Amino acid sequence: MFNSVTIVGVGLISGSFALALKEKGYTKHVIGVSRTKESEQKAIELGIIDEALPLEEAVKKSDLIYVAIPVDVTIPVMQQIMKIVTDKQIVVDAGSTKLVLCKALANYPMRSRFVATHPMWGTEYSGPEAAVKDGFAGRACVICEKEKSDPKAVEIVENIYKDLGMHIVYMDAEPHDVHAAYVSHIAHITSFALANTVLEKEKEEDAIFELAGGGFESTVRLAKSSPAMWAPIFMQNRENVLDVLNEHITQLRKFKACLEKENMEYLYELMENANKIQRIIK
Template sequence: MQQDNKKDVFAKDNGGFTLCIVGVGLISGSFALSLKDKGFAKHVIGVSKTKASEEKALDLGIIDEALPLEEAIAKSDLIYIAIPVDATVPVSINILNLIDEHHIVADAGGTKHALCKAIEMHPKRARYVATHPMWGTEFSGPEAAVHNGFSGRSCVICEKEKSDTDAVAVVENIYTTLGMNLVYMQAEAHDIHAAYISHISHITSFSLANTVLEKEKEEDAIFQLAGGGFESTVRLAKSSPATWVPIFKQNRENLLDVLNEHITQLRKFKACLEKENYDYLYELIANANKIEKVLNG
């Protein structure tokens, strides 16, 4: 397809484009549903490792057909990758090997440095837009997909300058139309900030859930006494290890840095209780209250 046709394919008033989602789960499924709702995608092709996911996505109307990767790419305009980050790297390279100049490729991975490093010298690197929509739930699979899930959230676009301007413009238009606020970062900076904001939250939730499961042997008591605070804190503990172990592995150094600080903070609370230093405990909690101002801008 020629350069002039490229703009027409992705023009909303042209009837929509063909979307291929690689990985048929929460993020890709929600992306597909939202693009259908907004009139961007006229046809969605799903690529999945499992037949069960493909069939579920077809039943739910998330995808219109399921195909092997190479066939799906040949029929698609935009390829959106939403699979565990350890698989994203080799799959992205494979996809870049298969595309031509009219395709646009984007991903939704929670880490960016390893991916961007792996594809930086690929001759078709410019057709790739590395993104991270900062949204998700503790659920997984196509049945977890929702309409309008991205609205009001932020999306990070990494290494914008290494992507073709038309490819970036299409992806920016899609995310902003879905109601997302765009943030631009280099891949390494993204992973540092993601460790501080997102990844440590998941580790904390996993560890709290394990603490309660280890100490509280009466499951009925957990069910009966768990209030809103506990439920909201351990909500992320229901997230899939298949998603999060690869993220923790790729972002290991940044996570170790923030984990060391987190452990230091926990030790301060422990020391206050051991020494009955409730004045300092008050100071620690009051200082933590400042996060409200940060979150509210």
């Protein structure tokens, strides 16, 4: 379908996207754009990209441009892309925040060539080595402001994500950021905080390694995520993250009060209420 595809960022999401496109036969040639030569070389060695070029040169050679970089640098990079893109190309981003970006690109003449997406998948790992060809399967992909994008461009992007095994959810940018704070961003910030708590209180690293069970590992796993990626997400979605963080702190205080007052009945009630999540997440 595409003579050439450019991925801006050659890490987990963009690298996985490139590998999947190649496996599915969407393109045989992927160009990589990265801040570091080391990442570009590693992506070439792993077969993620076929060549590395500067941004402007890469964009001009590609039918599809896929941007998956930290959200604080996404806006200036996307603005640069939207100045040179033509009506024959499609630009897609994969960022975890959408409102600020969509506002920044709203008045560009080629706005319709941009499809705002958020594939709801990721791991705690980063860099080209983290890329996997089947990572998107079974996950949701949010498409924001669908009505502002060219219908054919949207259809092509939808079909790609569906072919990668994803199901599509449509949202406006603002509610997307609210929901992302509730189901994704708070999980990461809680994991970072829990890791810091354990590191502060438990000074024996051997004890953490030997005694940490599956529950701790699964809860704190996200604390291994890249600060370069997640700090900008928290700041860009600050109001929504603060809202859910305040509620989370309120819930923690309820558990704390139960223990302080030895209130077994209310402690049981809090946990029983939490069990309702089983109806939603199997």
